[in-house]
Amino acid sequence: MRIDIITIFPKCFKPVLDESIVKRAQEKGKVKIFVHDLRDYTLDKHRKVDDRPFGGGSGMVMNAEPIFRAVEAIKSRGHKARVVLLCPQGETLTQKSAKRLSKFKHLILICGHYEGIDERVRQKLVDEETSIGDYVLTGGELPAMVLVDAVVRLVPGVLGDKNSLNFESFEGNLLEYPHYTRPANFKGMCVPQVLLSGDHKKIELWRKEQALKRTKKKRPDLLAK
Numbered sequence: 001m002r003i004d005i006i007t008i009f010p011k012c013f014k015p016v017l018d019e020s021i022v023k024r025a026q027e028k029g030k031v032k033i034f035v036h037d038l039r040d041y042t043l044d045k046h047r048k049v050d051d052r053p054f055g056g057g058s059g060m061v062m063n064a065e066p067i068f069r070a071v072e073a074i075k076s077r078g079h080k081a082r083v084v085l086l087c088p089q090g091e092t093l094t095q096k097s098a099k100r101l102s103k104f105k106h107l108i109l110i111c112g113h114y115e116g117i118d119e120r121v122r123q124k125l126v127d128e129e130t131s132i133g134d135y136v137l138t139g140g141e142l143p144a145m146v147l148v149d150a151v152v153r154l155v156p157g158v159l160g161d162k163n164s165l166n167f168e169s170f171e172g173n174l175l176e177y178p179h180y181t182r183p184a185n186f187k188g189m190c191v192p193q194v195l196l197s198g199d200h201k202k203i204e205l206w207r208k209e210q211a212l213k214r215t216k217k218k219r220p221d222l223l224a225k
């Protein structure tokens with residue numbers, strides 16, 4: 001998989017992409033991620049990427065031209081990329097949509113900013129719009145990182161098999177059961193006896209019960225689904 005990210009803050013992606021699973025996925029050659037500075041695709045000497053809105057009003061609007069030039073430059077090297085605009089009015093990212101996105105060979109992510117983006121970008125360039133939830137951020141950069149993290153771990157071969165397939169069917173329906181590690185007694189708080197019993201059937205049953213109980217209490221909406 002290849003992911004191209006178009007942003008006015010290219011530097012802030014480095015520390016995120018160069019850590020942990022996303023880093024390992026790149027080293028293993030499972031995914032290639034390129035970050036593009038939108039200003040590199042401007043034509044004026046001030047490298048302007050936004051302007052005042054037609055019709056008046058406060059705030060600035062991102063120009064169509066640099067974004068078109070960036071997407072066209074990226075597309076010209078390959079073909080059939082899925083173009084995703086990170087913006088508040090998109091559909092909320094879910095495990096299901098992350099899974100769907102992980103099946104594309106090539107994603108181009110555009111990070112929105114300011115009051116908005118020239119509508120002609122949506123009209124002509126964007127295949128889908130994604131938000132990460134109903135709260136106001138200052139731009140699409142953090143959402144793009146969230147999307148990359150959620151999608152990359154689903155690309156085949158990125159996670160160990162143990163971590164992935166068995167548990168994915170679980171994911172999204174039930175919360176996790178309680179976890180414990182050594183010591184068995186920490187400040188007088190003891191690990192449930194069943195986990196020390198060595199009876200794997202009983203342990204599995206206990207974990208399922210606990211997961212169900214927790215989900216009922218904390219996220220009844222998940223059970224309703």
Ligand code: 9D3
Nearest residue numbers: 086087088112131132136137138139140143
């Ligand atoms: C103050 C401007 N707002 C008027 C209703 C609209 C607005 C535009 C741009 C609000 C936030 C932003 C910047 N946010 C994003 O680009 C963004 C975002 C978000 O804010 N929340 C959740 N997901 C996303 S994806 C992109």
